[in-house]
Amino acid sequence: MMTNPTLWNYDLDDACYRVRLMASLSGVTLDLRSVDAFPGNEHLGDEMLALNPLGRLPVLEHGALTLCQTEAILLHLARIGPRGAAFVPSDDAGAARMRDWLFFGARDLAAPSQARAVAMLGAAGDAGALNHAARHGLRLLEDHMTAQGFRGQGFVAGARATVADIALFPAFALCRDFNLDHDAFPALRLWARRVRQLDGFITMPGIPDYH
Amino acid sequence: MPQTLNDTAGWAPLALASDIMTATSAGTVWNGDEIVIWRDSAGRVHAWEDRCPHRGMKLSFGFVRGDRIACLYHGWEYDSAAACRYIPAHPELDVPATIRVARYKAVEALGMIWVAPLDQPGPAPVDQTQVNALRSLQVDAPLARLTQVFVTHGLPGLGLVRDVVADGAVIRLTQGAVRLVAGLHPVDDATSMLHIAVEGACTQQALAALVPATAALRRLAETGVAGAA
Numbered sequence: 384m385m386t387n388p389t390l391w392n393y394d395l396d397d398a399c400y401r402v403r404l405m406a407s408l409s410g411v412t413l414d415l416r417s418v419d420a421f422p423g424n425e426h427l428g429d430e431m432l433a434l435n436p437l438g439r440l441p442v443l444e445h446g447a448l449t450l451c452q453t454e455a456i457l458l459h460l461a462r463i464g465p466r467g468a469a470f471v472p473s474d475d476a477g478a479a480r481m482r483d484w485l486f487f488g489a490r491d492l493a494a495p496s497q498a499r500a501v502a503m504l505g506a507a508g509d510a511g512a513l514n515h516a517a518r519h520g521l522r523l524l525e526d527h528m529t530a531q532g533f534r535g536q537g538f539v540a541g542a543r544a545t546v547a548d549i550a551l552f553p554a555f556a557l558c559r560d561f562n563l564d565h566d567a568f569p570a571l572r573l574w575a576r577r578v579r580q581l582d583g584f585i586t587m588p589g590i591p592d593y594h
Numbered sequence: 595m596p597q598t599l600n601d602t603a604g605w606a607p608l609a610l611a612s613d614i615m616t617a618t619s620a621g622t623v624w625n626g627d628e629i630v631i632w633r634d635s636a637g638r639v640h641a642w643e644d645r646c647p648h649r650g651m652k653l654s655f656g657f658v659r660g661d662r663i664a665c666l667y668h669g670w671e672y673d674s675a676a677a678c679r680y681i682p683a684h685p686e687l688d689v690p691a692t693i694r695v696a697r698y699k700a701v702e703a704l705g706m707i708w709v710a711p712l713d714q715p716g717p718a719p720v721d722q723t724q725v726n727a728l729r730s731l732q733v734d735a736p737l738a739r740l741t742q743v744f745v746t747h748g749l750p751g752l753g754l755v756r757d758v759v760a761d762g763a764v765i766r767l768t769q770g771a772v773r774l775v776a777g778l779h780p781v782d783d784a785t786s787m788l789h790i791a792v793e794g795a796c797t798q799q800a801l802a803a804l805v806p807a808t809a810a811l812r813r814l815a816e817t818g819v820a821g822a823a
Contacts, residue, residue, distance in 0.1 A: 566622050576615075
């Protein structure tokens with residue numbers, strides 16, 4: 384696995400951004416292959432469906448590996464990157480918490496990404512129901528980060544950023560794209576600021592570069 | 595005679611002071627009016643209309659540099675008197691003094707940031723009692739409903755509510771050994787916030803343990819309210 388991983392990438396897709404961000408934080412150089420997901424729908428064409436039958440981005444190829452699940456890609460980058468180990472707790476409890484919040488992001492906080500795709504990228508879906516679900520999920524994360532603040536833990540799984548923070552970050556950072564303001568989420572605002580201050584942080588359209 | 599908050603009609607608590615860090619900004623809405631609250635790099639708090647006069651972009655999306663806040667769109671910078679001082683597209687321009695953002699008065703008291711219209715004649719809140727910030731809780735219910743649920747149940751599960759005192763835009767109440775103070779913040783006709791703090795000694799561990807009870811208050815206040823989450 385000496386070659387760089389290849390990311391099949393669409394710049395405005397928040398899941399692709401998570402991969403680029405994790406790679407940057409971990410010190411992994413990606414070879415980017417652009418996919419015209421919107422409006423071109425190239426991710427649904429024969430070439431991309433042969434690679435990922437789910438018809439979804441991101442896809443990461445690395446040697447003989449083809450990975451189609453965002454969280455699995457993030458964990459792989461943290462494992463191979465020279466700075467990646469810092470994002471995976473070495474203690475059992477910390478690692479378990481990281482995975483718990485990773486699955487929270489994949490299952491219980493899936494709505495923000497879908498709501499944004501409906502609002503911006505021509506995806507089909509019930510905007511009202513998705514916005515409602517997105518807000519509910521972000522409230523639960525806000526409740527958690529409020530309590531974490533009193534525990535002296537600035538990130539979702541502990542005092543240090545883990546892969547879970549990177550997986551969850553765009554759900555909040557990009558929620559204005561589907562007209563959900565940050566006003567109701569003071570703890571998430573402070574958390575997002577800490578994520579932005581990580582060494583190697585990069586932005587995407589909708590997440591401005593200013594600190 | 596010490597000031598009561600009843601003397602400060604027209605002033606509204608819009609945030610917990612500890613939630614607005616130095617050199618950051620946050621947007622909020624007060625009775626339908628969009629307001630940006632920001633702290634300059636010296637820690638002074640400012641509250642303005644949340645709108646850049648250039649293209650109407652929310653200034654709360656922008657960023658603080660020193661004693662100025664800059665708009666995210668085109669980088670127009672405003673000083674602490676809300677006058678535009680720098681336009682990046684015209685760096686040589688002596689910016690006309692007429693380019694200004696509408697301001698509010700802003701002070702800190704009781705661990706909260708209080709805001710009032712510039713022409714508000716009444717005295718500002720001055721209570722500098724140290725409190726333990728708990729959280730700002732946004733609820734999908736009108737303020738009257740949230741207030742009624744709060745004075746009846748406090749934080750649900752913490753025990754009988756006693757010693758309820760309504761003092762201007764603040765409600766104090768006690769449950770067990772916990773003395774709560776909450777700033778009342780109407781967002782719009784259907785949404786409201788409580789800025790909740792604990793008075794007296796309280797450990798960080800005890801504060802963390804109160805967070806689920808604040809979520810229970812939110813659920814209770816939203817029960818039966820049309821359109822609530």
